[in-house]
Amino acid sequence: MDHLDQIDQIDQVGEILDAVRRSGSNGTEISADLTAPDAAAMMASQIRNELGPVDILVNNAGAYPRTPWADTDEQAWAKALDINLTAHYRTCRAFTPAMTERGWGRIIDVSSVNARLGRPGLTAYSTAKAGVLGLTPSLARELGPHGITVNTVLSGAIQVDSENDLPAHHRARPEDQIARQCVPRRGQPEDIAAAIAFLAGPSASFITAQSLTIDGGWMPH
Template identity: 70%
Template sequence: MPTRPPGARAIELNLTTHYRVCHAVTPTMIDRQWGRIVDISSINARAGLAAYSTAKAGLIGLTRSLARELGPHGICVNTVVPGTIQVNAENVLPIHHRARPEDQVARQCVPRRGQPDADAIAFLAGPAASLITGRTLHIDGGWLLH
């Protein structure tokens, strides 16, 4: 039995699973001629751990492709890119892969870590966002401005 390459699980969880879920739910959305898909990427889509970053960057590409394919059916597809959001999941990373929160915050215009917040996702999933599709919304405290 061949061994899986390093990072295969990260790509499976962070990209392939999203693709499969979208593939599973879009037929019903197409039948209804309405739907919303909001993927969650990461500021680390730009650089970080190779497999994780690749998967999160792939989500942005998936969003753009699905937006073009599904838009004629009234389906909007967007990606939210959180920055330094304080979550428990970061504590399971090996210490040598963890970024120091103070280093992350120093790269932002708004010098604090965010808390998990679904307001942007709720907006993109609702009727007020009916003409927003194929977009990547960065909620990163201005990280990318640096």
């Protein structure tokens, strides 16, 4: 990540915090490297001290450098799993004890349609995201008796600014992607956010251990 990318992320976080505060709620920004084993626990402690216990956890960490299978060595494989799967484990471990104590909680993991479709150059990433699909029902069964639901959103091809940073030969043509879908438009971050907000709200209190695909009908099932 270069300096300009960091500035863009800071600006986005600032906009979110401003919106939260305008709504009358409190918010805070915490930076943490979730590939570090103790980072999630320290983050949970800091949030608890500043804002109180966390009721809703959205796991949206992810990275997907394209690496051909022939070049996927042990280091690349471990890094992909650490960021895209083990980080989810660490945050769940850090935040669920307080949810269990209070008898209420919502966990929403963000996976990818590539967990089921696969894609050349993304074998490690797709495998990690498939692991999230195994985590969801297992954790839902463990935590359901404590009033905690666990669900996953599988995102399709979502139009985000970071795709402009990909090398040109790794970018899919928008019209090619749209042709694969039933809904003929690019997916937007708001499409994913709406699904997450629903799963975190009271109307979804009887929904758990589910995987909801938001991809414009790219992967009918």
